Amino acid sequence: METTELERIASQVRRDIVRMVADVNSGHPGGSLGCADFLTLLYFDVMKINTSNFTMDGIGEDLFFLSNGHISPVWYSVLARSGYFPIADLATFRKLSSKLQGHPSTDKKLPGVRVASGSLGQGLSVGIGAAVVKKMNKDASFVYTLHGDGELQEGQIWEAAMYAAANKVDNIIATIDYNGRQIDGDVEDVLSLGNLAEKWKAFGWIVFEMDGHNMIDMKNVLLKAQSSCGEGKPIVIIMKTEMGQGVDFMVGSHKWHGVAPNPEQLESALAQLEETLGDY
Amino acid sequence: MVEFEIFGNKDTRSGFGEGLAELGRTNENVVALCADLTGSLKMDTFLKENPERFFQVGIAEANMMGMAAGMTIGGKIPYTGTFANFSTGRVYDQIRQSIAYSQKNVKICASHAGLTLGEDGATHQILEDIGMMKMLPNMTVIVPCDFNQTKQATIAISKHVGPVYLRFGRPVMPIFVKPDAEFVIGKADVLTEGTDVTIIACGHLVWKSIEAAKILTEKGISVELINMHTIKPLDEEAILKSVRKTKCVVTAEEHMANGGLGDSVAQVLSKNFPAPQEYVAVDDSFGESGTPMELMTKYHIDTQDVVDAALKTIGRKG
Numbered sequence: 183m184e185t186t187e188l189e190r191i192a193s194q195v196r197r198d199i200v201r202m203v204a205d206v207n208s209g210h211p212g213g214s215l216g217c218a219d220f221l222t223l224l225y226f227d228v229m230k231i232n233t234s235n236f237t238m239d240g241i242g243e244d245l246f247f248l249s250n251g252h253i254s255p256v257w258y259s260v261l262a263r264s265g266y267f268p269i270a271d272l273a274t275f276r277k278l279s280s281k282l283q284g285h286p287s288t289d290k291k292l293p294g295v296r297v298a299s300g301s302l303g304q305g306l307s308v309g310i311g312a313a314v315v316k317k318m319n320k321d322a323s324f325v326y327t328l329h330g331d332g333e334l335q336e337g338q339i340w341e342a343a344m345y346a347a348a349n350k351v352d353n354i355i356a357t358i359d360y361n362g363r364q365i366d367g368d369v370e371d372v373l374s375l376g377n378l379a380e381k382w383k384a385f386g387w388i389v390f391e392m393d394g395h396n397m398i399d400m401k402n403v404l405l406k407a408q409s410s411c412g413e414g415k416p417i418v419i420i421m422k423t424e425m426g427q428g429v430d431f432m433v434g435s436h437k438w439h440g441v442a443p444n445p446e447q448l449e450s451a452l453a454q455l456e457e458t459l460g461d462y
Numbered sequence: 463m464v465e466f467e468i469f470g471n472k473d474t475r476s477g478f479g480e481g482l483a484e485l486g487r488t489n490e491n492v493v494a495l496c497a498d499l500t501g502s503l504k505m506d507t508f509l510k511e512n513p514e515r516f517f518q519v520g521i522a523e524a525n526m527m528g529m530a531a532g533m534t535i536g537g538k539i540p541y542t543g544t545f546a547n548f549s550t551g552r553v554y555d556q557i558r559q560s561i562a563y564s565q566k567n568v569k570i571c572a573s574h575a576g577l578t579l580g581e582d583g584a585t586h587q588i589l590e591d592i593g594m595m596k597m598l599p600n601m602t603v604i605v606p607c608d609f610n611q612t613k614q615a616t617i618a619i620s621k622h623v624g625p626v627y628l629r630f631g632r633p634v635m636p637i638f639v640k641p642d643a644e645f646v647i648g649k650a651d652v653l654t655e656g657t658d659v660t661i662i663a664c665g666h667l668v669w670k671s672i673e674a675a676k677i678l679t680e681k682g683i684s685v686e687l688i689n690m691h692t693i694k695p696l697d698e699e700a701i702l703k704s705v706r707k708t709k710c711v712v713t714a715e716e717h718m719a720n721g722g723l724g725d726s727v728a729q730v731l732s733k734n735f736p737a738p739q740e741y742v743a744v745d746d747s748f749g750e751s752g753t754p755m756e757l758m759t760k761y762h763i764d765t766q767d768v769v770d771a772a773l774k775t776i777g778r779k780g
Contacts, residue, residue, distance in 0.1 A: 238535060239535060239536050239537055240535065240536075241536065245535065247532075287563060287564070288563075288564050288565060289563060289564075289565060296535055297531060297532070297535075297560055297564045297566070298559050298560065298563045298564045299559070300559065301555050301558075301559045303524075304524075304528050304555075304556055304559060304560050305528075306528070307524070307525045307526075307527070307528020307529050307531075307532065307556075307560070308528045308529070308531050308532035308535075308560055309532060310525075310528075310529055310532060311528065311529035311530060311531060311532020311533040311534075311535070311540075312532040312533070312535045312536060313532075314517070314529070314532075314533060315532070315533050315535065315536035315537070315538050316536060318493075318514075318515075318536075318538070319536055319537075321536070337524070338524040338525055338528065338556070341520075341522035341524055341525035342522075342525045342528065342529075344520070344522070345519055345520070345522065345525055345529070348520075349517075
């Protein structure tokens with residue numbers, strides 16, 4: 183897909199995000215806005231998926247697991263916009279009896295979601311399990327996971343990292359949303375990750391880095407990552423993003439991690455984001 | 463009093479190992495994961511016969527639970543194996559979110575449960591696991607009583623779609639369930655019929671209760687003994703049918719009184735047919751090092767404790 187078209191979709195996704203969280207005065211706009219470009223590219227251009235007929239097993243399809251489940255608004259928007267469920271359902275986000283729970287879940291059968299997430303650190307293990315089974319099933323498609331950088335403070339991530347390298351799980355592409363922010367402040371101040379690329383390398387992973395707001399760079403890196411699959415090592419992409427990207431008063435601050443804009447702020451945000459595909 | 467045929471003496475974990483080995487031969491979708499306790503869990507035969515379906519995850523139980531959840535995506539039936547403590551308390555949140563809430567078809571197989579793990583002491587003797595697991599929506603909780611039943615349950619849960627917690631242990635105990643018995647999840651086994659007192663037991667306490675029933679019978683007491691191998695879903699009908707007849711009950715388990723089988727039974731009775739109940743269970747205490755049988759005596763989950771509880775609950779009948 184053309185870069186300009188992907189950017190148009192991402193703009194609409196950002197409108198969806200701020201409208202969804204403002205509507206219920208809750209949710210996580212910061213990380214959602216930061217990952218809007220990546221998830222748009224992944225779902226509209228990179229992944230081999232069947233959005234009209236969702237199956238839990240996803241045989242022959244690429245799989246995606248959102249480990250940092252709090253950025254559900256961006257995922258829900260991209261899932262709806264790519265055809266997994268009606269766009270109108272976005273209006274039910276975080277409301278009673280909705281399939282669009284605050285954090286993603288499977289129990290209300292939302293198409294596109296294969297495991298619950300929200301309690302951090304669990305999605306890499308799940309992705310590795312699914313990747314191992316793809317190999318057993320001789321299914322050549324890929325498994326993608328997305329993690330927050332703050333999430334890497336969870337120990338389970340490193341248990342999983344060790345397993346995947348030791349067992350040559352080389353059909354998984356994990357991406358880290360490296361925005362440097364978490365709820366209490368900068369990751370560097372809360373609990374520094376040290377040299378993140380070197381950490382992953384030391385754990386035996388192939389490491390790529392990319393600009394999470396540059397569609398062309400991301401596409402190139404994702405293609406390189408795909409072609410590195412099968413080389414006996416798991417793959418991680420450290421994706422530099424800005425929390426709150428696209429909205430001038432949110433960008434680059436941890437303060438919008440989990441706070442919704444008020445009506446005036448929403449208006450200001452929407453004025454900066456072109457309505458390209460029609461609001462839900 | 464029914465006499466039980468004894469089919470030898472073995473540990474329940476070996477029943478798991480045999481059941482898993484049989485599944486390895488009969489169900490190609492069964493995969494096994496183990497956190498560095500292959501021998502202790504008796505998973506060696508499955509490993510030897512199906513190395514491509516066995517996943518050694520190392521001492522990393524959280525990752526094991528997450529991987530097991532992921533392996534259901536694509537059609538596998540993962541069996542995880544480690545000690546009960548590391549199968550539950552250590553990984554409660556992973557089980558809660560990635561398995562139970564996500565309705566994943568994972569079989570959590572937990573050995574060395576309770577005090578009868580013995581000499582390793584309280585760090586490893588989990589007595590809260592039944593409570594933690596039964597509180598999770600979607601979770602089935604099974605505590606088989608002997609080698610044969612553990613083997614049968616191991617095989618039976620492969621046909622149940624959904625998360626299961628299967629709890630078994632280390633000590634060698636008499637085998638009294640018939641080798642060809644059918645294991646039905648959620649259907650209690652009435653071992654002896656009687657009219658004076660109902661004893662509802664699970665796991666190793668079923669054998670202790672058989673011994674207690676013999677003593678009680680010699681005292682002229684008519685005992686109805688129920689093997690409640692499935693804690694959840696609980697066979698409420700079997701409980702009510704029996705207690706309506708006997709008017710009193712003893713529950714017996716190798717678990718904390720708080721949150722175990724006894725509390726599940728009490729809930730059914732209090733809502734439907736309030737009756738005197740005595741608990742044979744551990745009373746809000748950690749365990750300690752000792753031989754399995756010494757520990758059962760010291761912590762009052764032994765044969766004599768079942769006898770005493772039966773006499774006491776009978777005495778409380780109006």
